[in-house]
Amino acid sequence: MGAIIDVSHLSKDFYQYKVFRKGKLLTHALKDVSFKIKQGDFYGLLGRNGAGKSTLLRILTTNLEKSAGKVMINNVDLDTNIRQIKDTISWMFGVDYEGVSWSSVYKNLLLAAYYTGLSKHQAEKRVHELLHYFDLQHHKNLDVWRLSTGLKGRYALAVAMLKQPTVLFLDEPLLGLDVPTKDQVRSYLKQLNKDGVTIVYTDHQLQEMEKVCRNLVIVEAGEKLYDGPLEDLKQKYRDTNVVDFVANGQDINKVLLRLTKDLTAVKDYEVLSSENNVHTVKVYTTIDSKQALLRIAQYLQKQKIAVESMNAGLLSLEDVYKKFLKKPKQDNHVHKLHSFIRAKEQPTKQYTKYLRSSQADIRGAACSAFLPHQRKQVEEILQKMLTQSQAMRVASLEVIGKAKASHLLKQLLQKKNHDQQTTVYLTLALGKIGDISVVDHLLTYLQDETLCPEVLEHVPELASNVQILLHHKLRRLSRHTLQFITYHIDKSEQKEQIYQALHLRKQTKK
Numbered sequence: 001m002g003a004i005i006d007v008s009h010l011s012k013d014f015y016q017y018k019v020f021r022k023g024k025l026l027t028h029a030l031k032d033v034s035f036k037i038k039q040g041d042f043y044g045l046l047g048r049n050g051a052g053k054s055t056l057l058r059i060l061t062t063n064l065e066k067s068a069g070k071v072m073i074n075n076v077d078l079d080t081n082i083r084q085i086k087d088t089i090s091w092m093f094g095v096d097y098e099g100v101s102w103s104s105v106y107k108n109l110l111l112a113a114y115y116t117g118l119s120k121h122q123a124e125k126r127v128h129e130l131l132h133y134f135d136l137q138h139h140k141n142l143d144v145w146r147l148s149t150g151l152k153g154r155y156a157l158a159v160a161m162l163k164q165p166t167v168l169f170l171d172e173p174l175l176g177l178d179v180p181t182k183d184q185v186r187s188y189l190k191q192l193n194k195d196g197v198t199i200v201y202t203d204h205q206l207q208e209m210e211k212v213c214r215n216l217v218i219v220e221a222g223e224k225l226y227d228g229p230l231e232d233l234k235q236k237y238r239d240t241n242v243v244d245f246v247a248n249g250q251d252i253n254k255v256l257l258r259l260t261k262d263l264t265a266v267k268d269y270e271v272l273s274s275e276n277n278v279h280t281v282k283v284y285t286t287i288d289s290k291q292a293l294l295r296i297a298q299y300l301q302k303q304k305i306a307v308e309s310m311n312a313g314l315l316s317l318e319d320v321y322k323k324f325l326k327k328p329k330q331d332n333h334v335h336k337l338h339s340f341i342r343a344k345e346q347p348t349k350q351y352t353k354y355l356r357s358s359q360a361d362i363r364g365a366a367c368s369a370f371l372p373h374q375r376k377q378v379e380e381i382l383q384k385m386l387t388q389s390q391a392m393r394v395a396s397l398e399v400i401g402k403a404k405a406s407h408l409l410k411q412l413l414q415k416k417n418h419d420q421q422t423t424v425y426l427t428l429a430l431g432k433i434g435d436i437s438v439v440d441h442l443l444t445y446l447q448d449e450t451l452c453p454e455v456l457e458h459v460p461e462l463a464s465n466v467q468i469l470l471h472h473k474l475r476r477l478s479r480h481t482l483q484f485i486t487y488h489i490d491k492s493e494q495k496e497q498i499y500q501a502l503h504l505r506k507q508t509k510k
Contacts, residue, residue: 003036003037003039004073004166005036005037005060005071005072005073005198005200006070006071006073007034007035007036007069007070007071008034008071008072009033009034009068010032010068010069010071011030011031011033011066011067012029012059013029014029014487027222028222030052030059030067030222031221032223033056033069033222034069034224035217037198040193042190042198042199042212042213042214043199043215044200044201044202044212044213044217045200045202045217046202046209046219047218047219048493049491049493052222054202055222057091057171061089061169062078062082073088074088087163088165088166089167089168089169090161091170091171092160092170092173099112102144103143103144104144105131105140105147105155106127106140106141108144108159109155109158110127113127116163131158134154134157135154139151148181150185153173157188161197165197167198168192169199170199170200171203172202172203173189173201174186174208186212190212193212206317206318207317207318210230214229215227215228215230225325226324239319239323240312241284241285241287242282242283242284242319243282243296243310243311244282244283245307245308245309245311246279246281246307246308247300247307248277248278248279249304249306252281252305252343253339253343253348255305256271256281256283259283259299263292263296265287265291266284266285266292266296267284267285269281269283269284269339270335270336270339272342274342274343279343288312293311297310333357336351337351337365337366340369341368344372347366347369351369351370355367355377355381360389360392363385363395364398368403371399382399394421397422397426397428397429398425400429424445427441427442428455428458428462431458431463432462434465435463436466436469442462442466447485452484452488453491453492456492457494459497459498459501459502460498462501471503471504474502
C-alpha cells in the first residue's frame with residue numbers, strides 16, 4: 001500500500017506576537033520533520049511533553065498553520081486544497097467532546113451529521129449505522145451530560161466517524177477511562193483499523209500505545225529521532241539483564257539489600273512504586289535475566305515476600321523509549337533514597353552518611369527520606385543548608401516546602417539580598433505552607449520566559465488557598481499573557497495536575 005500521509009521537511013516556529021508586528025521567537029516546535037504513513041496503518045506519535053507531537057498532530061488535522069515544509073494527505077497538498085483534506089480526515093482529542101450537552105446522543109449525532117453536509121436521509125442512515133457500530137442504541141435518548149466516561153468515549157468516536165474518514169487522528173483517547181472501558185474503546189479502535197481506517201495515535205500512557213500501534217515516529221525537541229516498526233525498536237533495545245516483578249510484603253528495601261549481597265547474580269535494584277505493601281521492583285542482574293529469575297523468585301519466597309508477577313528480559317515500550325533517548329540515569333544514591341521515600345520506610349543506617357553529602361541533590365534526597373523518622377536531626381541539617389551554597393539552599397527549600405515546615409523558613413526570611421533562584425524557591429516554599437502574600441510574586445514568575453516552566457512544576461504542591469487566589473489573579477491577565485502561560489503548561493509532564501490546581505480549563509480544538 002502507498003503512503004496516505006506524506007510529511008516532508010515540516011517546520012513550525014512559535015513567536016510572541018505584538019499588536020502590529022511579530023515579537024521574539026519563543027521556540028522551534030518542529031524542525032525539518034519528514035515521515036510517511038502507509039494506508040491502513042495504526043501509527044503512533046511518541047515524544048515527551050513539549051517534544052512537538054501535539055504541534056505535529058494539530059498541523060496534520062488542519063488546526064494549525066505550518067511554518068515550512070510540505071504535507072500530503074490522500075495525495076492532496078495541504079497548501080492547495082485544505083477543504084478536500086478536511087472532508088477525508090477526522091480527529092478526537094480526549095473523550096470530553098459533548099456538543100449540545102443538554103440534548104440527546106441521537107440529536108447531537110444528527111446535528112453533527114448535518115454539519116458534515118449530509119442530507120436528512122443520509123444523516124439518519126449514517127447515525128443509525130454508528131449507533132449500532134458503537135453499541136449506543138440503548139443510550140441514544142440519554143442527554144450527553146448524563147453519559148458515563150466510557151459512553152462518552154464511544155459517543156466521541158461516533159462523532160469522529162460521521163463523515164467516514166480515511167484517516168482518524170487520536171490524542172489520548174483513553175484518558176480518564178477505567179480498565180474495562182479502556183479495553184472496550186481499544187477494541188473499537190482495532191475494529192475501525194481492521195475496516196480500513198488509518199489511525200494516527202498519541203498517548204502519554206506508553207503501555208496503551210504498545211497494545212495497538214504497529215509503527216511509530218519518535219520526536220524529541222522538535223526533531224524526528226526514529227521512524228519505523230515498533231517491534232524493530234524493541235528488538236534493537238532489548239535488555240536481558242533486568243528482572244521486573246510485583247510483590248507483596250513488608251520491609252521490601254531491607255530484603256532487596258540482602259538480595260544484592262546474598263546472590264552474586266544480582267547487582268542492583270530499584271523500587272518503582274509502593275502502595276499498601278504492594279511493590280513494583282526492577283532488579284538488575286549480572287547474568288542473563290532468564291537464568292537469574294528462578295533464583296530471585298526462590299529467595300523472595302524464603303523471605304516471605306509473595307511474588308504476584310515476574311518477567312525476565314522483556315522491556316516495555318516505556319523502558320525501550322527511555323533507553324532509546326539515552327536519558328542520563330539519576331544518581332544511584334538518589335534513586336535508592338527515593339525507594340525508601342516511596343515505600344514510606346526508614347532508610348537503613350548505611351544511608352545516614354548521605355545527610356552529610358557535598359552534593360545538594362543527594363543531601364536533599366537524604367533529608368526527605370530521613371525527615372519523618374529523625375525530625376530534629378534533619379531539621380538542624382536543613383537549617384545549616386540554608387546558610388550554604390545556592391544549590392544547597394534550593395535543595396533545602398524543596399524539602400521544607402514539601403514537608404510544609406514553616407518554622408524552618410524563619411532563619412532565611414530574616415535575611416535579605418538573596419540571589420534570584422533562592423528567592424524563587426523561598427517564594428514557592430511559602431506558597432506550599434499557605435502564605436498568600438507570595439501570590440503576586442508567583443504571578444510575576446509565571447510571566448517570565450525562563451522562570452515559568454520551573455515554577456509551574458511546583459504549582460500542584462501549593463496550598464489550596466494560594467492556588468485559588470492565583471487562579472483569580474490569572475483570570476485578570478490579558479488573553480495573550482494567559483496563552484503564554486498555558487503554552488508552557490502544555491509542555492509540562494504534569495499538565496493535567498497544573499490545570500486542575502489552577503482551576504483552569506484546558507482548551508482543546510475540535
